[in-house]
Amino acid sequence: MSAQHSRTAWAAALLAAATAATSLVTAAPAGALVGSDAPADTYSFTAKINVAEQQACSGVLVDPQWVLAAASCFADGGKPARAGKPAAKTTVTVGRSDLAQSGGKVLDAVELVPHADRDVVMVKLARRALGITPVNLATQGPVAGEQLTVTGFGRTKTEWVPDKLHSASFTVTSAAGADVGLKGSDQAVICQGDAGGPALRTTDGTPELVALNSRSWQGGCLGTDPKETRTDAVDVRVDDLSDWIRRTAFRVQDDVTGDGIADLAAVWNDGTLHLYPGEVNKGLSGQNISQLGGTSWKTMKQHAKGDFTNDGIADLMTIWNDGTLHLYRGDGKGKFTTAAAVTEGGKTWGTTKQLTAGDYDGDGISDLMAVWSDGTLHLYKGKGNGQLQPQVKVNVGGNTWGTVKLLPGGDFNGDGIADLMAVWDDGTLHYYPGNGTGQVGTQTPVPVGGNTWDTVRQLTAGDYTGDGIADLMAIWTDGTLHLYKGDGKGGITTATTIPYGGNTWKDMLQFA
DSSP: OOTTOOBOBOOSOBOTTOOTTTSOEEOOSOEEEESEEOOTTTTTTEEEEEETTTEEEEEEEEETTEEEEOGGGGOBTTBOOOSBSOSSOEEEEESOSBTTSOOSEEEEEEEEEEOSSSSOEEEEESSOOTTOOOOEEOSSOOOTTOEEEEEEOOOOSSOSSOSBOEEEEEEEEEEETTEEEEEOBTTBEEEETOTTOEEEEEETTEEEEEEEEEEEOOTTOTTSOTTOOOOOEEEEEOGGGHHHHHHHHOOOTTOSSSSSSOOEEEEETTSOEEEEOEETTTEEOSOOEEOTTTTGGGGOOEEEEEOSSSSSSOEEEEEOTTSOEEEEEEOSSSOEEEEEEEOTTTTGGGGOSEEEEEOOSSSSSOEEEEEOTTSOEEEEOBOSSSOBOOOEEOOTTTTGGGGOSBOOEEOSSSSSSOEEEEEOTTSOEEEEOBOSSSOBOOOEEEOTTTTGGGGOSEEEEEOSSSSSSOEEEEEOTTSOEEEEOBOSSSOBOOOEEOOTTTTGGGGEEEEO
């Protein structure tokens, strides 16, 4: 950062068992990184975090709905950051290098997931920051002598609360364990408010995340003792946290057991409901979990499975034979709880021809898509409490949706937005990409299977392989169950037979 814009510094609290004359100050809610104004679009994944409008930090977008930041930014009353909802209202601005301008996203933080033994926390946003590309995660750790670019929204040498993102180059002096030593200069100082900002390596022209700002001497930062001239810093390594980051950010809308893999809910011909847990290598684990309700499920008209309560566990939406819609909340252990009535729509759900679930608007909460009796398709956005917002008509397709035989929903292209797969009346399968507003794009034929899809008894979607891409589960006419893995491009691969259950799947009445 420039001599006039110091942006990467942290709080003035000293490390335990250290003296003011010899120790680094800790990374706190404010910090400044001395350096130059960052290019407008190069580091748009860098976030500004405001906690209760009293303290500020930096962070980095690692997933459309998650920011990685310094856990110390969320310390409360001297106590470490706690998992769950932030103790104080917290807002995150991302995709905007100049805070005085418009653009980007300003979103509430709704959940914190601190790392067990590093100054790192995952911050969940209220909605996906669509249109902003998350940073790439480095696959190799830092090495002494290499140059890293650090960005942040912290203090500068002359400004307490700068509006612009800054960047500066630092040299790695050491990389032992989780700590990354950085050598600064008069033009490169990490100041208060830069805590959590990214340290980046550029590979083939693309920045990738290596570490986060954690502690600094803050020499030259506004508000620091003028006698302090040291500019070195210590970042916390994150390149080896990719699995933890992925597990935290990854949400499977169809997971009832809490293991990150989609599960299958099926109604037998005797009217009982059963859950079949998914398994990455075999499709299904072979376990069969009986559900509440006895044989009453035989009278239910339609089922759709998704996370309507925003707790990371899939629930079941069911249309009763009196035309009302009810939610059965998933408990995270493979069971559905007692029914709660959904008020939207009253008793009109009985005329619905197709019902499917997915996150079509990018807020992390499942929504419903329903084909009405007149053949039109309508979206009901989930509120996150098991209830639905009023319907919005889907523009594509007019009243032709009434001829669709099967309509599973899921994220088939890996962009975090649910899409539709539709079996047309001629037996062909077609893909409709979701655009994040609740609407879908024009259809693309799926070549796998040709026109044989009209012989499929039941069809549903979910991520049964744990790769973040929706797959299809289909019951063939011979009663066997088959998995079609999603290819991440809106298509599927050829079928793999699920060994569990043999040809007994022909007795299933409903599938979700």
